[in-house]
Amino acid sequence: MEVFFQFTQITHQFAPNGPFIHASGSLQPGKALAVQGPSGAGKSTLLRILARLIKPTSGTVIYQDQNWQAIPPRYWRRKIHYLPQKPVMFEGTVRDNLKLPFELDLLGKEGSLDLDKAKLLLTEVGLPLASLDHDARTLSGGEAARVALVRSLLIDPEILLLDEPTAFLDTETGKKVLMYLANWLQNKKNRGLLLVSHKENNLAFFPGMQAVVIQSEGTRG
Amino acid sequence: MMNYGIIPISHLQLAMSIILVLMAGLVSAFLKLGLLKSLIWGTIRAFIQLSLIGYLLAYIFQINHFILILLIMLLMCYIAAREATRRVNVPTQEPLLVSFLSLTASSLLVSVIVVTLIITPRPWYSAQIWIPIFGMILGNSMNGISLALDRMYNEVRSHTAEIEALLCFGASPWEAVKNSVRKALRAGMTPTINSLMVVGLVTLPGMMTGQILAGADPREAVRYQFVVMVMITASAALGCLLLIGISYRKMFTEDLALTEDMRQSHN
Numbered sequence: 001m002e003v004f005f006q007f008t009q010i011t012h013q014f015a016p017n018g019p020f021i022h023a024s025g026s027l028q029p030g031k032a033l034a035v036q037g038p039s040g041a042g043k044s045t046l047l048r049i050l051a052r053l054i055k056p057t058s059g060t061v062i063y064q065d066q067n068w069q070a071i072p073p074r075y076w077r078r079k080i081h082y083l084p085q086k087p088v089m090f091e092g093t094v095r096d097n098l099k100l101p102f103e104l105d106l107l108g109k110e111g112s113l114d115l116d117k118a119k120l121l122l123t124e125v126g127l128p129l130a131s132l133d134h135d136a137r138t139l140s141g142g143e144a145a146r147v148a149l150v151r152s153l154l155i156d157p158e159i160l161l162l163d164e165p166t167a168f169l170d171t172e173t174g175k176k177v178l179m180y181l182a183n184w185l186q187n188k189k190n191r192g193l194l195l196v197s198h199k200e201n202n203l204a205f206f207p208g209m210q211a212v213v214i215q216s217e218g219t220r221g
Numbered sequence: 222m223m224n225y226g227i228i229p230i231s232h233l234q235l236a237m238s239i240i241l242v243l244m245a246g247l248v249s250a251f252l253k254l255g256l257l258k259s260l261i262w263g264t265i266r267a268f269i270q271l272s273l274i275g276y277l278l279a280y281i282f283q284i285n286h287f288i289l290i291l292l293i294m295l296l297m298c299y300i301a302a303r304e305a306t307r308r309v310n311v312p313t314q315e316p317l318l319v320s321f322l323s324l325t326a327s328s329l330l331v332s333v334i335v336v337t338l339i340i341t342p343r344p345w346y347s348a349q350i351w352i353p354i355f356g357m358i359l360g361n362s363m364n365g366i367s368l369a370l371d372r373m374y375n376e377v378r379s380h381t382a383e384i385e386a387l388l389c390f391g392a393s394p395w396e397a398v399k400n401s402v403r404k405a406l407r408a409g410m411t412p413t414i415n416s417l418m419v420v421g422l423v424t425l426p427g428m429m430t431g432q433i434l435a436g437a438d439p440r441e442a443v444r445y446q447f448v449v450m451v452m453i454t455a456s457a458a459l460g461c462l463l464l465i466g467i468s469y470r471k472m473f474t475e476d477l478a479l480t481e482d483m484r485q486s487h488n
Contacts, residue, residue: 051389052476052478053385053388053389053478053479054478055474055476055478073476073477073478074388074391074392074393074477075391077388077389077390077391078389078390078391081389081390082389083389084382084385084386086382088382088383088386090383090386100387100390101390101391104387104390104391104392104393104396105392105393105396106390106391106392106393107390107391152389155390155391
């Protein structure tokens with residue numbers, strides 16, 4: 001089967017003589033990959049490496065037959081998009097937050113915020129439309145996590161690197177979000193999902209999901 | 222307007238200033254502040270440093286050679302840059318070089334404008350004009366740059382999550398840090414702008430006071446002071462802008478991600 005995203009022997013050492021991690025894995029179009037390992041094993045670090053926010057000590061990533069170094073980092077991060085566990089809300093309303101990526105040079109050239117799509121997505125993840133005018137910095141953790149997810153989905157990434165997307169959500173809302181993500185994977189060609197999740201049953205939402213286990217040596221600080 | 226000219230201070234009169242040191246010493250001794258040693262050492266140092274600089278300046282003014290003036294100004298920039306970056310703890314950022322370049326460029330540009338367009342001495346390279354003007358510009362730019370640099374690194378370090386979120390949307394390094402940079406520039410420029418507001422009301426600046434003591438007409442002294450104030454504002458603004466312009470990119474790796482020492486809070 002076609003492999004469109006592959007990371008090979010990614011190694012990262014946290015400090016000279018410090019602990020390090022190894023990981024290899026691949027992703028097929030329309031599929032999800034679970035990143036597993038005990039707490040502190042470096043799961044978030046792997047996602048951050050794949051988003052090119054951290055340079056690994058060694059290893060390489062191939063995306064659609066191209067080495068990652070051949071793709072400009074800004075374009076890479078916009079397509080291979082990382083969403084951290086702790087949602088980041090910027091000053092202003094939820095609407096301002098959803099608009100923000102399109103005010104940047106790169107996405108601004110592609111278009112502007114599709115408000116109808118934004119409303120649809122908010123509804124899909126269980127947020128009322130009135131929340132568009134709420135102050136983003138006063139949202140609860142669960143609301144902010146969903147707004148951050150909607151904001152990321154609106155920029156239409158090809159691969160989502162999600163770090164515990166349901167950590168701040170109750171079981172019902174978590175299910176809703178995961179079901180939406182499972183649909184999102186199928187909605188368009190060449191989409192993929194890398195998921196860090198401690199909740200085993202979260203993985204049942206993604207048929208054919210495979211797992212990559214992080215090998216780590218030593219413990220971090 | 223009466224003009225008495227400068228009233229010289231004789232050796233004996235200078236020695237009388239020991240009374241002032243004694244007063245400060247008594248306060249320290251009486252309240253057991255433990256400052257006596259520092260006070261004595263400070264007084265001796267101040268006397269020796271100022272005497273030396275007095276003789277040195279007299280010598281430089283006498284020679285008045287263009288190259289010598291330039292060398293002294295560069296040395297002043299180096300010392301100011303070292304002072305401005307002394308507290309900045311970012312090992313990979315080379316703040317000394319960046320500060321030196323921005324201090325030199327901004328102070329030179331502003332002093333060229335002030336000396337050649339406003340004061341217009343003859344010859345144009347008069348050491349008596351250049352060195353004091355340059356010193357005043359440098360001292361204030363140094364403070365501005367130090368504040369701006371410190372603020373920029375602190376802002377970026379405390380907003381790494383926001384900056385990385387922007388980077389993940391495909392933001393350029395500039396787009397990702399521009400809010401932090403704006404705050405840093407404001408921090409660097411605010412003290413000089415504030416001093417524009419209160420000058421003459423709360424304080425009589427040292428330069429103006431010096432001219433008046435030296436017998437100058439106060440109306441003439443305030444003209445000089447006004448020029449000094451605006452040149453300080455301009456050089457602080459230019460210095461901070463150059464500094465940030467050169468150094469913000471150094472907070473990012475070749476992959477346009479924050480460098481490790483900028484995202485310490487994550488690991």
